[in-house]
Amino acid sequence: xxxxxxxxxxxxxxxxxxxxxxxxxxxxxxxxxxxxxxxxxxxxxxxxxxxxxxxxxxxxxxxxxxxxxxxxxxxxxxxxxxxxxxxxxxxxxxxxxxxxxxxxxxx
Amino acid sequence: xxxxxxxxxxxxxxxxxxxxxxxxxxxxxxxxxxxxxxxxxxxxxxxxxxxxxxxxxxxxxxxxxxxxxxxxxxxxxxxxxxxxxxxxxxxxxxxxxxxxxxxxxxxxxxxxxxxxxxxxxxxxxxxxxxxxxxxxxxxxxxxxxxxxxxxxxxxxxxxxxxxxxxxxxxxxxxxxxxxxxxxxxxxxxxxxxxxxxxxxxxxxxxxxxxxxxxxxxxxxxxxxxxxxxxxxxxxxxxxxxxxxxxxxxxxxxxxxxxxxxxxxxxxxxxxxxxxxxxxxxxxxxxxxxxxxxxxxxxxxxxxxxxxxxxxxxxxxxxxxxxxxxxxxxxxxxxxxxxxxxxxxxxxxxxxxxxxxxxxxxxxxxxxxxxxxxxxxxxxxxxxxxxxxxxxxxxxxxxxxxxxxxxxxxxxxxxxxxxxxxxxxxxxxxxxxxxxxxxxxxxxxxxxxxxxxxxxxxxxxxxxxxxxxxxxxxxxxxxxxxxxxxxxxxxx
Numbered sequence: 261x262x263x264x265x266x267x268x269x270x271x272x273x274x275x276x277x278x279x280x281x282x283x284x285x286x287x288x289x290x291x292x293x294x295x296x297x298x299x300x301x302x303x304x305x306x307x308x309x310x311x312x313x314x315x316x317x318x319x320x321x322x323x324x325x326x327x328x329x330x331x332x333x334x335x336x337x338x339x340x341x342x343x344x345x346x347x348x349x350x351x352x353x354x355x356x357x358x359x360x361x362x363x364x365x366x367x
Numbered sequence: 368x369x370x371x372x373x374x375x376x377x378x379x380x381x382x383x384x385x386x387x388x389x390x391x392x393x394x395x396x397x398x399x400x401x402x403x404x405x406x407x408x409x410x411x412x413x414x415x416x417x418x419x420x421x422x423x424x425x426x427x428x429x430x431x432x433x434x435x436x437x438x439x440x441x442x443x444x445x446x447x448x449x450x451x452x453x454x455x456x457x458x459x460x461x462x463x464x465x466x467x468x469x470x471x472x473x474x475x476x477x478x479x480x481x482x483x484x485x486x487x488x489x490x491x492x493x494x495x496x497x498x499x500x501x502x503x504x505x506x507x508x509x510x511x512x513x514x515x516x517x518x519x520x521x522x523x524x525x526x527x528x529x530x531x532x533x534x535x536x537x538x539x540x541x542x543x544x545x546x547x548x549x550x551x552x553x554x555x556x557x558x559x560x561x562x563x564x565x566x567x568x569x570x571x572x573x574x575x576x577x578x579x580x581x582x583x584x585x586x587x588x589x590x591x592x593x594x595x596x597x598x599x600x601x602x603x604x605x606x607x608x609x610x611x612x613x614x615x616x617x618x619x620x621x622x623x624x625x626x627x628x629x630x631x632x633x634x635x636x637x638x639x640x641x642x643x644x645x646x647x648x649x650x651x652x653x654x655x656x657x658x659x660x661x662x663x664x665x666x667x668x669x670x671x672x673x674x675x676x677x678x679x680x681x682x683x684x685x686x687x688x689x690x691x692x693x694x695x696x697x698x699x700x701x702x703x704x705x706x707x708x709x710x711x712x713x714x715x716x717x718x719x720x721x722x723x724x725x726x727x728x729x730x731x732x733x734x735x736x737x738x739x740x741x742x743x744x745x746x747x748x749x750x751x752x753x754x755x756x757x758x759x760x761x762x763x764x765x766x767x768x769x770x771x772x773x774x775x776x777x778x779x780x781x782x783x784x785x786x787x788x789x790x791x792x793x794x795x796x797x798x799x800x801x802x803x804x805x806x807x808x809x810x811x812x813x814x815x816x817x818x819x820x821x822x823x824x825x826x827x828x829x830x831x832x833x834x835x836x837x838x839x840x841x842x843x844x845x846x847x848x849x850x851x852x853x854x855x856x857x858x
Contacts, residue, residue, distance in 0.1 A: 280551060287544055296540060303547035310554035319561040325554075328505055328563060332550060335512045339543045342516050346523050346535045353529050362533045365607045365675075 269317035272309065280306035293347045293357045297340060304336040375437035376444060378427055378454050379496050385423045386489040389416045393482030403475040409482065413469045416485040420465055424458040427451075442564070443503040448854045450500055453630050453704055460623050460711035461492055467719050467830035468615035470726050470823075477524070477613075484524060487517040488619060495627035499634065504553050504563040507631070508546070514627065515542045515595065518620060522612040534611025541594060541604040549591020555584035556639075565638045572639075577646040585640055585647050589655070592635065595628045598689065599658035602682050606666070609678030614725055617674055618718035621681045626707035629688045633703065637695060644695060652693045653787060659686030660794045668801045673721050673731050676801070677714070680757060683798060684710055687769065690776045690791060693784075699775030701852040702768070708847075709756065709768035712837030716753035719831045720746050723823040730817060738816035739809040746823070747809040749831050756838045758802040759795055764841035769795065771848060 279302050286299030308329045315325025347357055354361045373380065392415045398407035427433055434448040465485070472481035490513060497510030519542065523535030557563060559581060560571035572581070590601060597605040609617045640648055663683030670676035688710070691703025723746060725731050740747040756765035773788050823831075841847060 280547075283547070287540075293536065293540075300540070300543045300547060303544070304550070307547060307550040307554055310551070311557060314554060314558040314561075318558060322561070324561075324563050325557055328508075328553075328557070331505055331509065335508065335546075338512070338516055339539070339546075342519055343536075343539045343543065346519065346532060346539055349523060349526060350532045350536055353527070353532055362536060364530055364533055365610050 269313055272313040272317075276306045276309035276313065279303075279309070291359050293350070293359060296359070297343050297347070300343075301336065301340065304332065304339075308332050372439040375439040375446065376500075377430075377433045378446070378451065379493060379500075381423050381427065382489060382493050382496065385416075385419045386486060386493070388419045389482070389485050389489065393486070400478070402478050406479050408479050412482050412485065413465075413472050416489075417462070417465050417469065420458075420462055420489075424455070424462050427455050427458060438502075440506075442566070443506050444497075444500050445502045446500050449700070449704070450630075452851065452854055453499065453626070453707070454496060456704065456708045456711065457492070457495065457623055457626055460626070460715065461488070461619070463711070463715050463719075463830050463833055464488075464615065464619045464623065466826050466833070467618065467715065467722055469826040471613065471615050471722065474726065480524065484521065484615075487521045491515075491517045491521070491619075492623070495624070495631075498631045499627055501631075502565045502638070504556075504565075507635070508550065508553070511549075511595070511631075512546060514624065515546070518542075518616075518624065521616045521619070522608060524616065525613050528611075530611035531613065532611075534608045537604050537611075538608045545591050545594030545601065548587050548594075552584045552587025552591060555580055555587070559584070565635070568639050569641065573642055577643050581643065582647050585643065586651060588635065588640075589648065589651055592628060592632045593655065596625060596632065596685050596689075597682050598655045598685060599662045599682065600655075602659070602663070605682055606670075606675050606678045609681070610672055610675040614674065614718060614722045614731075617678075618715055618722070621677065621718070622711045622714050625681065625685060625688070626711060629685070629692070629703065629707060632689075633692050633700060636692060641695075649693065652689060653783065656686050656689045656693065656787060657790055659683065659689065660791055664794050664797045664801070667798070671733050673733055673736070673805075676733065676805075677717060677721075680798070680801070681714065683794065684714075684757070686794075687772055687791065690772050690787070693787070694776040694779050696775065696778055697855040698778050698852065699772070701848065701855040702771035702775035704851050704855070705848050706768040706772050709764040709837075709841050712834050712841060713753050713756035713763075713765055716749055716831065716834035716838055717757070719827060719834055720750040720753070723827045723831070724818055726827075727821050727823070728818055733805060733808055735817040736805065737808045737812040737814040739818060742816045742818055742820040746831075749835050750809060751806050752835055752838050754802040754805050758799045760799075762839075762842070764838050767842035767848070 283299045283303030287296055290296050290299060311325040311329045351357050393409055393412050396409045398409050400408045400410045402408055433451045436447045438445040472484055494510045494513030498507055498514055501507035501510050519535050519539040522538050523532055525531035556568060560568045562568055594601040660683050663679050667676055667679035670679060688706055691699045756763040759765045759769040776784055776788055
């Protein structure tokens with residue numbers, strides 16, 4: 261493996277991994293839909309950070325990772341927009357955005 | 368920039384034209400119709416959508432130029448004869464879905480927003496095209512997302528029904544979660560190789576040994592696509608979303624989305640991680656297939672709601688489709704494409720019957736299908752053919768598609784593959800039980816049928832005739848499989 265793990269890149273990769281794990285944890289444990297959405301954003305932003313760090317420290321001559329990050333941010337925004345629209349619709353129907361209301365269909 | 372390279376994307380451009388026609392018609396035509404609740408709507412949107420899409424499908428079949436290999440945007444986008452063929456196959460499926468959806472889209476509740484249904488559907492199809500032809504992970508991700516985000520809006524189309532919204536939330540959250548995991552895997556791949564082109568990644572990886580990080584990356588990528596395909600540890604959204612979504616959207620989700628993703632999965636696995644087949648992803652896929660087929664089958668047995676039942680049946684069918692991925696030879700690829708083709712026809716026949724009955728009576732329980740053959744003999748006949756084909760009973764297409772996919776997997780030749788095919792075969796027998804439960808309910812059960820005798824709409828009948836013809840003839844007309852195999856041999 262030709263990774264030259266510099267201290268600098270590790271300094272950025274550990275927070276991004278931590279962010280990703282926080283996102284997964286929040287996604288699995290939170291009971292409020294908006295909080296779940298925030299957790300998802302954490303995960304997506306961790307990915308963005310990963311790309312930028314790899315680009316900046318491992319392949320400084322190119323811009324692939326930066327471009328991917330730009331597009332990923334736009335995609336994340338689209339995801340949030342649709343998710344919030346659907347959550348608002350759910351709020352209109354059941355007057356609540358707790359996931360316990362989403363239990364009409366099971367197993 | 369050389370704009371003539373857009374001409375390489377002939378099918379995408381055609382689809383975009385269809386989208387624009389439907390969009391402009393829906394926005395700018397005078398709103399002459401009046402719905403039951405007093406809102407105005409544009410007349411004839413369904414007809415415009417179906418006809419323009421039918422013209423597009425026919426043009427794609429007849430024009431030989433789309434089969435020529437071409438690439439655009441510095442090889443980010445590559446189309447081959449195989450990709451063009453599977454796009455054509457998906458087009459046929461979408462056409463059937465559109466025809467079957469006409470009755471629902473023209474119903475009083477939906478008529479005001481049916482334009483949105485058609486537009487969203489065409490845009491997701493566009494995303495799937497990009498996903499199948501993308502040879503750069505950026506384009507692939509854009510395709511994947513534009514195939515899954517509008518689908519969430521389509522699932523939520525029944526705005527005032529609780530189940531529809533619930534299904535949409537479950538779908539959008541799991542879709543975002545899976546794409547986040549997928550992109551995390553991609554970032555590791557990028558860190559290892561420094562490129563996002565499939566070709567460059569493969570050549571950069573060929574100089575390295577298989578490492579832990581690479582295995583994690585492959586696992587993440589597989590999980591991300593596995594969510595879309597509803598392979599088993601990632602299938603939990605399937606039942607709820609299929610049940611809650613409007614039935615037309617469910618049928619679209621279960622066949623078209625699945626077929627496109629399966630093909631994209633082959634492309635990614637073979638072109639990017641091909642050389643780590645034995646080192647990293649053969650055993651992952653092996654476990655996924657066994658789990659998917661078995662768990663899907665076992666859950667399907669206990670379902671009473673027809674849509675949910677077909678959801679779990681489609682989970683186990685996805686496992687069979689994956690047998691074509693693990694085979695990694697051209698015969699397995701041809702078998703996969705043929706399987707998707709047959710699966711489109713069989714599943715859409717089943718969904719066509721469910722839709723016809725649901726539109727008329729609102730019943731979707733298996734119990735209400737009891738004695739259906741006495742009130743609606745033709746519908747129950749279609750359903751029976753669909754079930755036989757899904758189960759793989761000989762004269763129908765489903766038998767041949769299963770036969771080819773098993774042969775393709777066995778061609779790979781290892782003992783492990785024989786065991787895998789044996790497990791798949793045993794599961795076919797289990798699946799026969801629950802598919803025949805439906806047939807038994809319709810034909811043998813002595814109860815009085817809750818569904819009265821009715822005449823289904825012309826559009827529904829056309830859709831059912833096409834699908835039933837497909838179910839019967841696809842297996843018998845062997846030149847279809849031969850021509851697919853010939854295409855795959857070239858590529």
